[in-house]
Amino acid sequence: MYTVIGTGRSRAFRVLWMLEELGQPYEHVNAAPRSEGVTAVNPAGKVPVLIVDGTPVLDSTAIVQFLADRHGAFTHPAGTLARARQDSLTQFLLDEFDAALWLAARHTFVLPEELREAGIKNSLRWEFERAQHTLVARMGEGPFIMGAEMTVPDILLGHCLDWALGAKFPIVEHRLSEFQAQMRARPAYQRAAAR
Template structure:
């Protein structure tokens, strides 16, 4: 059985959701970032950490892609053009959504107060909106980002949209709001959310 270390309000949610989508049992260990229970497995203190057969795996995207590959679901096969497109979309989301939101979080509550730059958030909101326009051009015909098949990028994007709403980064693209609503109605998402 997998062991997942982290909290629901962090990127650990991505892993919880992936495990629910895969119908894989797991033990959930509630541990805050940089706590002793985390640092022993990840020196940076970041969550999530997935323990598989005694081996810790860190970083949410690496974990969910590992799980998708291992169980042969929610991913295209490595070495295919579909997988190259999927990986490209994953990187786009990490660069243009996740990184923007993480920078906003750092300048809101992570960095020491004297190092925070509050004015940066206006720039980040602009980037978040611009990324929505670009994503519209990159997304498939739906209902998922890659078309008819849900993949790793869908988990990343849905989590980033949730994070963005909590940070008051609005969803400006109508299609994206509808997509987000559909993704949050998935039974596995609701099970992960209820944990």
Template sequence: MYKVIGATKSRALRVLWMLEELGQPYEHINAGARSPEALAYNPLGKIPALVDGDAVLTDSVAIMTYLADKHGRLTAPAGSVARAHQDALTFWLIDEFDAILWAAAKHSFALPEERRVPAVKDALKFEFERSAAILSDRLDGPFLMGDEITVPDILACHCLNWAIGARFPRTDDKLFHYGKALRDRPAFQAASAA
């Protein structure tokens, strides 16, 4: 059985959701960043961490990719052109969604108060809106890569949820409904309740 270390209201939700979609059992240790529990699995204290046997894996996207490859679901096959397109979208989401939201979070609460530059958040919201429009244009079906949910959908939806919580401007109707449909999935509901 897998063990997931990390608070539900963090990037650990991505891993929990992935495991629910895969139908894999797991133990969840609800721990915050830099907590004693997190430090026991990652010397940097970052969350999430995934324990699989003797292996401890870190970084939510690396963990999701590992799980998708290991179980042969929610991903295109490694070495395929479809996988290269999927990976390109995943990396784009990390750069253009996740990084923007994390920068806003740093200037809201993560950095020491004297290091925060609150004015930067307006520029980050502009960048996020521009990226959301690009993602919306790319969305041509129920999921980003076609007719089935994949790793980029979990990442994109988590970021869209994060943007809502951070009071970023609402995305267009297409992305709003896409995110709502993903949040309505039983696996998302189960992971959120973990």
């Protein structure tokens, strides 16, 4: 049994979604970042935190990849070229999608008001649009990022596209809009979203 700590409107959604895809039982503790329940297991106060056999695992991407590796699903074996491509796409999504969205969030509500720079969001939207074109050029044939099989990068991209819409970052590539609709239609996604 796993315990997921973090609000469903944060990156914890990635972990909830992956656990639903895997069909694994878990407890969800709906705790806000930097709250007492979070800082007790992560001194940085960030969510999500996954508790595994009493040990906290931090960072949504590390958690999702750990779960995929542990259960032998939604991933390719370490040391294979397919895994190298998967890891490359994971890093690309973190660098180009997640980073732009997180920086925009920081300058919207995370940083103290006197440190926020509203103008930065225009350049971040521009970067986000360029990254979409690059990603579509790198995607495989098939319904998922790498082609026929759903892998860890699909969870990350699905979450980032939802985040983008909430942050008013346009999705300009039709293939990514279709991908997002396909991900949202997945029963595991819907179960995670219902939490």
